[in-house]
Each structure stands twice: as C-alpha cells, then as structure tokens.
Amino acid sequence: MIFLINKYLNFKIFTFISFRIIFSLLTSFCINLLVIPYFISYFKKIQKFQIIRIDGPIKHLDKNNIPTMGGIFIIISICLSVLLYCNLHNMYIWYVLFIILGYGLIGLLDDYKKIKCNNSIGLKIFWKFFWLSIIAILIIYVMYSNEKNNIYIELIIPFYHAIPLKINFFYIFLSYFVLLGSSNGVNLTDGLDGLAIMPVIFVSFGLGLIAFFSSDLNLINYINISYSDKASEMSVLCASIVGSGLGFLWFNIHPAKIFMGDVGSLSLGGALGIISILLHQELLLLLMGGIFVFETISVILQIIYFKVRKKRIFKMAPIHHHYEIKGLSEPIITIRFWIISFILLLIGIISLRIHDVI
Template structure:
C-alpha cells in the first residue's frame, strides 16, 4: 500500500524513485518488521500475562523445562503481524506470488492458533486432534498446489524441479507437482514446529533460513544473475524478496524477547506459520529441493522424530534419549544455551553451503 502510494509521486519527487527498487523495499520491510516487533513485543507479553495465556509443559519433557510453565505463549501473533504488515506496506500487491505467500502463511498460522487456543483452554499440551491438525495442513497445501497448477496453465509458473549440483536435471512433474507441493509444505511446517522446543532455537534458525531465501528470491528474479547461475528465472518471484526481508526483521525482533531465558514463546501459531512461509517461498522461487539444505536443522529435528517413532514401533527400542533431537542433547548433559548455539552454528553452515550449490552445477 505504501509502495503504491509513494511511487505514484516519483515523477514529482525524484527521491521517491527509490521505491521502485526491490532492494530498497526489502530493507524498508525488514526495518519496519523489526520496529513493529520491538515496539509491541513488551505490550503483547503484558497482555498475555493478564489473560493468563501461558505455556503448558509436557509431563514427559525434560525436568529442566518445568519452570517454563506459565510463560506467555502465542507470540507467533507478533511474528505474523510484524511480517505481514510490512509486506503489505512495501510489496507490489498486484503480484500474485506475494498473495500466495501471505495467505498460505496466515492459513498455517490459523491452524496453529486453533491448536494453541485449545491447549490453553484445556490446560494441557493436547490441542487439535492430530487428524484435524494434519487435515488442515493438507487442505492449505492442496490449495497452494492447485493454485500453482492454474498459474502454470496460464504460463505464469512451471512445474519443473531444479536439482542442486545438476544443471541439466530439470524434470517436469506436471500434475504430480500438487502432491509434491503438499509434501514440501506439510513437511516444512511440521519441521519448524518440532524444532520449537528451546528458547530462541526455532526462531534463530528460521532467521538464518529466511535471510538465505531473501538472497535466493532476489537472484531468481534478476535476469543477469539467474542466467549466470543457471536458475529458472521468474521475474515476478523477485517481489518475494520483500516478503522474506520482512520475515527476517520479524524474526530478529521476536528473538529479542524469545532468547534464553525466554519471556515469550511463539506457540504453534508461530511455528506452523513460519514453516509454511518457508516452504511456500521455496516452491515459488523454484528452490524446493534446496530447502532441505537451507533448513538443515529443521530436517534433522523432523528426521529424529521419524526415526525414533519408527524404531520404537518396529524394534521396541529408542534411538535417542528423547526426540526431537535437541532434547536428546539436553538429556546427554548439554546446557540449553549450548544446544541452541551449536544448532544455530549448524544452521549457518547449512545456509552457506546451500548458497555454494548455486555455482556448483
């Protein structure tokens, strides 16, 4: 909205010509998101305490987490506001990609909100029934996949896959792209959700991933850079740089309050929304497979749960002391700050490695 308003006067006030540049609007969106987070974070924490909206701790979780019971939760509402509002202010709202990303993020956040609400009202860690939670995610993911097929039929999208390290391996999935998109979106949203178990862990790793996708979105929409790096170029997808920049600013602002010891937790309303946003952006800029590397920490966390459950059902034995993986290291003697810091280091390494794959083709 602000972009459309300011750019209208760029011929009268030449300084407003900067609003046409994605780099400027991305920086503006990031700063706006950070300011919103810092300005309203304290107020949200106070209001959540007044309404006694506190975290419910699992009985089977580590003993060290018991004191965290009652910490304000549903802080994901702050993340959503701090990322969506700047996007609406600074992005080109005539761009379909922006609306797909925004609506998908809000939809996943809505599922998380329902889950958090039920946990709080019931005063236990059981929220939505798994079939309803998973069903909601599947419906949102299906809608995104179908929308992309419609756009592909109009020549505004394509259903090809880019494989890291292989410049000539670009298969076209056609209608099979719908179940593939569902897998990416549901997997991404759940992976971030599973990682959200320690103070600042999920949001710090997400900030790194979002920053990486900010660069990838810009490169995807840039004619010279996309051709040089042998990427599938989508000029409209460049506008997602603004959305990713807003996610980075919102993440850093929330981390201010969520860092150890956390004053507020994001809840499922935050983790499902952020995971959905990450998966949606990866799909829209045609870096679906690279998401596995960019979100390496999230993949490890999700894989640990799958392996743990599978091993227990098949062998009656556990592989880890506790899943997700961060709890295993906690129970192995690592302090919570040490787990968080080391996982963040892994996230940064994964992000850097993912960027190197752009040239290793």
C-alpha cells in the same frame, strides 16, 4: 502502499527494490520490538501461559509461567511490512500470505485449545494434518491452475542443474510434501529458547537472496537458479520474515520471555515451503533447512524403532531433547544448532554453482 505513495509524490526511490528490502526488514523488526512487551505484560496479567509437556524434560516445568502465541505478532509484522512495501499486483506475494495466514490460524486454534483445556495436547494430530493438507492442496491447485507457461516448472538440483518438468502428479506431490514437511519441521524444532527462529532467519535470508536475483536474465546463465519475472518481489517478503524473526528473537532468546507457539512455527514453516516452491528450490530448502529435517527425522526414527523393537534410539525426541537429557545446557544446544544452520546456509549458497562459461 509504497507504490500508491509514489503515484502521487513521484518519489521513485520508494519503489527501488533495495530500498523496500531494507525498510521491510526494519519495519517488521520495529513492530515486534515495540508491541511484544505489551503482549507479554497482558498475558502475565490474565495468567495465560505456555502449557508444558508432562513427559518432557523436567527442566522445562520452570517455563510454565512464560506467555505463548507470540507468533501472532510475527504474522502481523510480516503482513504489515508486505502490505506497505510489496507490489500487491504480484500473485506470488498473495500465495505466501495465504499460507502464512492459513497455517497461522490452524496454529492459533491449536494454541488456544491447549490453554483452554490446560494441557499440551491441542488439536488432535489427525485434524491438524487434515486442515494443513486442505490448505496445502488448495494453494497448490490455485498456483498451478494460474501457471500459464510450463517452461518455468523445473526442479533445481543443488550442485547439479535444473531439470525441466511438466506439472504432473510427482511435482504436485512434491509441493504438498514440502509444505507439510517444512511447517511441521519448524514446529518440531521449536522446543528450546530461540532454537527455531534463527534457522528460519537464515533460510529466509538464503531464499531472499535467490529471489532477488531470479529476475536477472544475465545472472541465471551463470548461477543455478530459475528465472521468473515475479520472483524478485519475494525478496522484500523474505526481508520482512528476517526482520520479524530478529524482533521476536530479542525476547525469545534464553531465558525466553515469550514463545511463538504453533501459530508462529506452522506459519513460518509454511512460508519457507511455499517460497521454495515458487523459486523451484524445494531441494535447496532441504539443504539449508537441514536442522528442521534432522529434527523431523529424529522423531520419525524414534516412533518407527519403538514400534518395531519396543526400544528408543534417543532418550527423547525431537533430537534437541536427547542432548538436553544427556546434560547439555539449553543455550549450548541452541547456539550449536544455530552454527550448524549457518553452515548449511553457506553450503546452500555455494550449491548454486557457477556454470562453465564457454
């Protein structure tokens, strides 16, 4: 939209990427800030609230009067900002939007079924993973079918260097694993007020920074990032995620007035996954998104150990519930996880090591 305006008004400042990054962030932030209060009031009026797990922490039963599905407005604010400020001729933007909308739809169906059936089950795990996989496989196929120059396919190893790769089974499997892992990692982390959204903001900022510099041929000689003339446009999209996340956090911070639901967590996790794939920073996502990895591993370990030994490693999984049952208050757990996430972001940025200049 901003490029169309510039075509008729010839205001070149509108097309500067720094301008579009700032206004994309502010626009998505303001949309959530203005719209979410009405959504909260409406859901309270029709008595549609978050369905709390019966087997979860007892304290969480007090949250059964809080509206959910706030992720709808996270998606709306991101999409509107992208349509306004991004160059829509860039296919990378459409890849990310496809994942956001596709995974958001699956999350929406999951949330809707929970509310309709008045339980915390939602979609069965098999069908949830099935549809997430279908969307992942479809976008991976489209992406790599459109990839004309395989020289840009490479795996960047933090603190090391980039390894050129062909588009083969390994790389396709890695992309599939990143998409499903990131979406479910954010979904599992979204269990306390504000816990998931701040790490999403941090990781989006880190990926946006990388995207911003990815089209600079001079800079990539010194920093461990992959060159792409299309990637810099995703910095505008990442800014919209940061702004939307901040706008949602305004109402999601403890005590939360609204939850994002699966519609928000699956779409945001999927967005981080697809952006990291397009930037060839899949391994860096594991580092910067270490909180999501930690939460996911805690669930996997709990399940495996219980099946083998009939005992539990943690009092409850994901790991944030373990600390909650041990007596730590919700704000303390959340803020400490935020601190860890911020440190991981800094480590991730440092890992883009400066190459030796000869």
